[in-house]
Amino acid sequence: MTFFEADNLSIHFGGIRAVDGVSFRITQGEVFTIIGPNGAGKTTIFNLVSRFYDPTDGRLVFEGNDITKVPAHRIAALGIARTFQNIELFEHATLLQNLLLARHAHKKSGFFSELLFLPSVRRFEVEHREAVEKVIDFLDLQQYRDSLIVNLPYGVRKVAELARALCTGPKLLLLDEPSSGLNVEETEDMAFWIQDIKNLLGVTVLMVEHDMKLVSAVSDRVLALNYGRPLALGTPQEVQGHPEVISAYLGG
Amino acid sequence: MRFLFKTSYEQDTRLFRDRIDASWYVLLAVAVLILPAVLPAYYVGETTWVFIYAIGGVSLMVLVGYTGLVSLGHAAFLGIGAYAHAFFLEHGVPWVLSAAMAVTITTACGLVVGLPALRMTGIYLAIATLAFAVIVQEVFTRWESVTHGLSGMAVPKATIFGVSFESERAFYYLCLFLFVLTLWLTRNLLRAPTGRAWIAIRDSEIAAQSMGVNLAIYKSIAFAYSAGLMGLAGVLFAHKIAYLAPDIFTILLSIQFLLLVIVGGLGSLHGAVFGAIFVALLPPLIAILRDSIPASFADLAAASGVSLLGSIGEGIGNFLRKPGVEAGIFGLILVLVIVLEPLGMYGRWVKLRIFFSTFPMYKRATFKRQRSYMKSERLR
Numbered sequence: 269m270t271f272f273e274a275d276n277l278s279i280h281f282g283g284i285r286a287v288d289g290v291s292f293r294i295t296q297g298e299v300f301t302i303i304g305p306n307g308a309g310k311t312t313i314f315n316l317v318s319r320f321y322d323p324t325d326g327r328l329v330f331e332g333n334d335i336t337k338v339p340a341h342r343i344a345a346l347g348i349a350r351t352f353q354n355i356e357l358f359e360h361a362t363l364l365q366n367l368l369l370a371r372h373a374h375k376k377s378g379f380f381s382e383l384l385f386l387p388s389v390r391r392f393e394v395e396h397r398e399a400v401e402k403v404i405d406f407l408d409l410q411q412y413r414d415s416l417i418v419n420l421p422y423g424v425r426k427v428a429e430l431a432r433a434l435c436t437g438p439k440l441l442l443l444d445e446p447s448s449g450l451n452v453e454e455t456e457d458m459a460f461w462i463q464d465i466k467n468l469l470g471v472t473v474l475m476v477e478h479d480m481k482l483v484s485a486v487s488d489r490v491l492a493l494n495y496g497r498p499l500a501l502g503t504p505q506e507v508q509g510h511p512e513v514i515s516a517y518l519g520g
Numbered sequence: 521m522r523f524l525f526k527t528s529y530e531q532d533t534r535l536f537r538d539r540i541d542a543s544w545y546v547l548l549a550v551a552v553l554i555l556p557a558v559l560p561a562y563y564v565g566e567t568t569w570v571f572i573y574a575i576g577g578v579s580l581m582v583l584v585g586y587t588g589l590v591s592l593g594h595a596a597f598l599g600i601g602a603y604a605h606a607f608f609l610e611h612g613v614p615w616v617l618s619a620a621m622a623v624t625i626t627t628a629c630g631l632v633v634g635l636p637a638l639r640m641t642g643i644y645l646a647i648a649t650l651a652f653a654v655i656v657q658e659v660f661t662r663w664e665s666v667t668h669g670l671s672g673m674a675v676p677k678a679t680i681f682g683v684s685f686e687s688e689r690a691f692y693y694l695c696l697f698l699f700v701l702t703l704w705l706t707r708n709l710l711r712a713p714t715g716r717a718w719i720a721i722r723d724s725e726i727a728a729q730s731m732g733v734n735l736a737i738y739k740s741i742a743f744a745y746s747a748g749l750m751g752l753a754g755v756l757f758a759h760k761i762a763y764l765a766p767d768i769f770t771i772l773l774s775i776q777f778l779l780l781v782i783v784g785g786l787g788s789l790h791g792a793v794f795g796a797i798f799v800a801l802l803p804p805l806i807a808i809l810r811d812s813i814p815a816s817f818a819d820l821a822a823a824s825g826v827s828l829l830g831s832i833g834e835g836i837g838n839f840l841r842k843p844g845v846e847a848g849i850f851g852l853i854l855v856l857v858i859v860l861e862p863l864g865m866y867g868r869w870v871k872l873r874i875f876f877s878t879f880p881m882y883k884r885a886t887f888k889r890q891r892s893y894m895k896s897e898r899l900r
Binding site for chain 1: 530709735
């Protein structure tokens with residue numbers, strides 16, 4: 269069974285073919301990276317996978333199920349979580365609240381039991397908290413638990429968003445430019461975490477990234493895009509050496 | 521300064537932070553319970569307004585402060601609750617059943633009005649709710665068989681299971697009970713997944729969605745719950761003013777509720793209560809000042825022999841007697857709050873508390889407003 273497959277994925281905004289017939293398969297347990305110049309359609313693919321956009325053509329298959337028509341709020345429960353290029357945390361809530369919200373897909377309590385805060389709700393809250401605390405320990409976020417997101421520096425927010433995605437308990441993790449805005453040291457930390465997520469947690473990662481050092485350090489396979497079309501697919505070295513990829517980046 | 525050492529996860533789901541916090545609330549509860557015994561009946565009646573406004577404030581706080589949906593039509597829900605209750609009482613329905621049906625009807629109306637909220641945000645939603653309020657007010661005027669139209673509708677006194685709540689003091693306790701119940705239920709929702717989903721919708725709809733929050737359902741719940749609470753406030757409101765007329769439930773009343781949550785402090789239940797105290801007690805305070813300032817200045821003038829003081833007092837008294845002064849003062853305070861303290865009275869209260877708990881180590885920069893990052897390329 270294919271773990272994840274995008275088959276002839278296309279989306280057109282008017283005359284613009286943002287993504288035009290892209291097909292790729294991700295096997296379970298790998299880090300799959302999409303690279304490409306600005307406007308190549310990388311984030312658009314993410315928005316298609318997380319179902320914010322409806323594809324004009326093509327199919328998305330996750331664990332053997334067609335998810336092309338699944339509404340966006342069901343995606344998390346299936347086991348796909350994502351981060352955003354421009355951090356989309358809940359800014360006026362604490363880190364803990366942000367992470368607990370990520371457990372929403374696993375919510376078991378009904379409205380009226382929450383209204384009365386029955387013992388079952390209390391029990392579920394503790395269960396969610398235990399799951400969240402594992403992620404907090406994994407990413408060393410203990411000291412920020414009760415801080416409001418607005419008061420956190422950019423680097424910590426980036427990690428917080430990764431933590432929030434992990435709290436949903438994903439099988440496939442979509443990272444949209446995990447290193448953007450981070451300094452060299454923070455980028456190295458991010459590389460270690462991505463490797464740990466793959467090796468220790470066994471989560472498959474689909475990543476969009478510009479930092480080629482990070483890409484070659486963590487990726488198993490790389491897909492290069494330009495103008496919404498695939499250019500090359502292979503190991504980081506193969507793709508970086510591909511003549512069409514070089515010309516897309518450097519012109520000529 | 522005291523530190524809270526957390527030893528279990530359940531500590532974060534408790535109603536009160538710790539014993540010391542809880543004991544302050546017990547003290548407050550005792551004070552509120554004995555208040556009617558020590559205050560004259562008139563002031564007990566005025567304090568009752570605080571509870572009624574606070575229920576309405578909590579209602580709007582859920583919608584505006586927590587879910588981030590603006591409504592300019594909440595006076596309509598108040599009106600629907602009030603008229604429905606009065607109508608059922610008039611037809612001999614027992615009080616509890618009548619109140620429950622009034623709240624149910626308002627909740628249903630909230631659900632229907634919430635439907636456009638699934639598509640609209642910000643100013644567009646405000647306009648849509650405003651339109652709803654105008655329509656409802658027109659219905660109050662025209663549907664004479666139920667509301668008696670412009671001639672108004674007398675509200676029977678509250679009698680629950682044979683106990684009369686006619687006196688100011690008895691009605692005070694009824695309002696207090698329902699107010700505390702409202703706070704408890706809302707607090708429960710806010711510390712549970714539903715409350716977190718509301719906050720998530722307020723801060724980033726797209727992230728909320730990708731974390732599994734069904735926007736349509738949670739926005740509808742917020743609207744329905746908020747309308748239901750407003751209906752409950754309407755039930756008490758009806759008894760309090762005793763005579764319903766369509767021109768009570770105007771846009772001005774909606775704005776007053778919006779002012780209440782902003783002045784109190786958006787995004788906190790404390791804010792709703794602080795705001796209610798402000799909105800309910802400012803008019804009687806102005807009335808007291810209007811009468812007492814000229815008198816006390818006159819005394820001062822007589823004692824010191826400076827006649828100018830007497831005329832200053834007279835001038836202030838005359839100014840406060842002018843029509844529209846109350847609305848002017850409300851407006852002025854609203855502007856000052858938005859400019860000087862965006863977190864409202866609750867924000868001020870938190871600062872004051874931290875000043876005393878860290879004294880003399882308080883740093884002025886603790887609450888310095890920080891620049892937030894640009895959110896470009898947001899998906900809408």
